[in-house]
Amino acid sequence: MDHNVNQESINVQELIQQKSMSQKVSHKIGKMIPSILFLFAAVSILTTVGIIYTLLSEAIEFFKIVPIWEFFSSTTLKPLSQNPEFGILPLINGTIISSIIAILVAGPVGLMAAVYLSEYASDRVRRLLKPTLEVLAGIPTVVYGFFAFTFVTPIIRSVWPDVEATNILSPGIVMGIMIIPMIASLSEDALTSVPNTIREGALSLGATKLETTFKVVIPAALSGVIASFVLAISRAIGETMIVTIASGSSKNFTFDITESMQTMTAYIVEVSSGDAAAGTPIYYSIYAVAIALFVMTFVMNLLARAISRRFREEY
Amino acid sequence: MTQTIAKKNESVKHLPRLTTVSNDRLSKQKVVYQVEGFNLWYDETHALKDIELSVYDREITAIIGPSGCGKSTFLKSLNRMVELIPSVKTSGDISYQGNRILDKHFKVEQLRTKVGMVFQKPNPFPKSIYENIAYGPKIHGIKNKKILNQIVERSLRDAYLWDEVKDRLNENAYGLSGGQQQRLCIARALAIEPEVILMDEPTSALDPVSTSKIEELIQELKSKYSIVIVTHNMQQAARISDRTAFFLNGEIIEFDLTESLFSNPSDQRTEDYITGRFG
Numbered sequence A: 001m002d003h004n005v006n007q008e009s010i011n012v013q014e015l016i017q018q019k020s021m022s023q024k025v026s027h028k029i030g031k032m033i034p035s036i037l038f039l040f041a042a043v044s045i046l047t048t049v050g051i052i053y054t055l056l057s058e059a060i061e062f063f064k065i066v067p068i069w070e071f072f073s074s075t076t077l078k079p080l081s082q083n084p085e086f087g088i089l090p091l092i093n094g095t096i097i098s099s100i101i102a103i104l105v106a107g108p109v110g111l112m113a114a115v116y117l118s119e120y121a122s123d124r125v126r127r128l129l130k131p132t133l134e135v136l137a138g139i140p141t142v143v144y145g146f147f148a149f150t151f152v153t154p155i156i157r158s159v160w161p162d163v164e165a166t167n168i169l170s171p172g173i174v175m176g177i178m179i180i181p182m183i184a185s186l187s188e189d190a191l192t193s194v195p196n197t198i199r200e201g202a203l204s205l206g207a208t209k210l211e212t213t214f215k216v217v218i219p220a221a222l223s224g225v226i227a228s229f230v231l232a233i234s235r236a237i238g239e240t241m242i243v244t245i246a247s248g249s250s251k252n253f254t255f256d257i258t259e260s261m262q263t264m265t266a267y268i269v270e271v272s273s274g275d276a277a278a279g280t281p282i283y284y285s286i287y288a289v290a291i292a293l294f295v296m297t298f299v300m301n302l303l304a305r306a307i308s309r310r311f312r313e314e315y
Numbered sequence B: 001m002t003q004t005i006a007k008k009n010e011s012v013k014h015l016p017r018l019t020t021v022s023n024d025r026l027s028k029q030k031v032v033y034q035v036e037g038f039n040l041w042y043d044e045t046h047a048l049k050d051i052e053l054s055v056y057d058r059e060i061t062a063i064i065g066p067s068g069c070g071k072s073t074f075l076k077s078l079n080r081m082v083e084l085i086p087s088v089k090t091s092g093d094i095s096y097q098g099n100r101i102l103d104k105h106f107k108v109e110q111l112r113t114k115v116g117m118v119f120q121k122p123n124p125f126p127k128s129i130y131e132n133i134a135y136g137p138k139i140h141g142i143k144n145k146k147i148l149n150q151i152v153e154r155s156l157r158d159a160y161l162w163d164e165v166k167d168r169l170n171e172n173a174y175g176l177s178g179g180q181q182q183r184l185c186i187a188r189a190l191a192i193e194p195e196v197i198l199m200d201e202p203t204s205a206l207d208p209v210s211t212s213k214i215e216e217l218i219q220e221l222k223s224k225y226s227i228v229i230v231t232h233n234m235q236q237a238a239r240i241s242d243r244t245a246f247f248l249n250g251e252i253i254e255f256d257l258t259e260s261l262f263s264n265p266s267d268q269r270t271e272d273y274i275t276g277r278f279g
């Protein structure tokens, strides 16, 4: 401090008073900050509301042409025929089947990868593997699509010749590969959050490491594991490129996984990249399909949240 | 053992008494654990130095000493839980019922089936009260529902918890109070009928009422089990144990009958510790 200043001339309270005068303005701004932040938060909510509004208003036009009941119950989808028929069931069927194949691949593999990372891997291996998994999660889906079409499908066909050149099996498997990192990473978080004292409790009773992992740690982390599965399924439902490229555009209602099927997303891509004139039933139909898709993924996400909240363990 | 000159008179005074008591009790006692020249390192930290100690059948052996002196490390060596820390290295010998448990080929699961453990903080599984108790028997192959029901009831009765939980066996164990959770963990250990129970400061996280309940329980259990209990509460050791080992900086300074150790410590450092001059 400058020792030339006369000690007695310093009055701290006075200085604070002066300061607080100049702070009046910034105080006002400070008061406004919550409102400003609220605006930013509101933007994302408004966008969502806007999307839903657009979808709904166009879908309502569609349901003026095609009765809503027919749309959701018919297994025939012939949008381009002379007498077009719009039943969404073939698309829902394709979506569900491809998602089931994906989760059958990704569930076990992802969970085992998570178990390995959290229970068995040394710190060094973990530090190496986790970023690798995250790289896998960053690959553009169009690359996965080509991988399915040009690599996986030929391999499947060489061992199972009945499989068609475009089929739902191959993109289902590749979607599974795509969501493995998501399941592995989220499940690993759930497993590592199980405290060590619980593992020690099991081991001290004479349980082997395997028994401890499968009978105590995984059950304790079950809510997180299931939530990761549900989120991954929801991701598979919304996945577009892989099925568009590798599953073709057959609109058959079938349960034969060797055949081509179309998913809801792939249908939207096909129609919107074709030259459907605005105002035609086929143009409006993609909004109706989009609404159904939106509801499906929305419900899955709600489900994931409900599961992880309902079964949350307080350690 | 180190003998302090200043204490010479007293040591001489207490010697005859020690031998009479020893004749009474030592001769009858079967040795459960024999620890000889045991050393343990965490990387470079020499945490246990030349430990010599015997645990006798159906006795309560207390381990006391200031924080960080190696009590927990020693206790966890007795069921080899200490190996969960990768940096641990050991030398010397620990035998349990005549078997050298540090041998590479010794099966730790077998040891831990015979030697139960209760931890400092209650650590029930996030499962129902029933499942917490049934877990041990189940992993050891007991599937019969009727037998399991019996085991659950008996273990809970032995841990004096039955009356408090008998109507809520299917509720999550996390709904119990801290003291109840700790008694549940004791019941969980009892369910597989071990021979020894290791306890690491089992009451340090509990209120006085729960603490005295658990102290009573421990004394009850002595008729069936050998117990090794770590405590930094000297009164607790004096109240409940038959023998006490005083640890300091990874060494055993004194190991004796509890009465003798507290009334006539043979080492100055023991005396300083039990009279509260440090720790």
Ligand SMILES: Nc1ncnc2c1ncn2[C@@H]1O[C@H](COP(=O)(O)OP(=O)(O)O)[C@@H](O)[C@H]1O
Pocket: B042, B045, B047, B065, B066, B067, B068, B069, B070, B071, B072, B073, B074, B085
């Ligand atoms: N996991 C560990 N890694 C490294 N050092 C440890 C570890 N656990 C304990 N130690 C060291 O070993 C010594 C004894 O610790 P501990 O057995 O926990 O003591 P106490 O139970 O008597 O308080 C301490 O010096 C502590 O720092």
Ligand SMILES: [Mg+2]
Pocket: B071, B072, B073
């Ligand atoms: Mg300790």
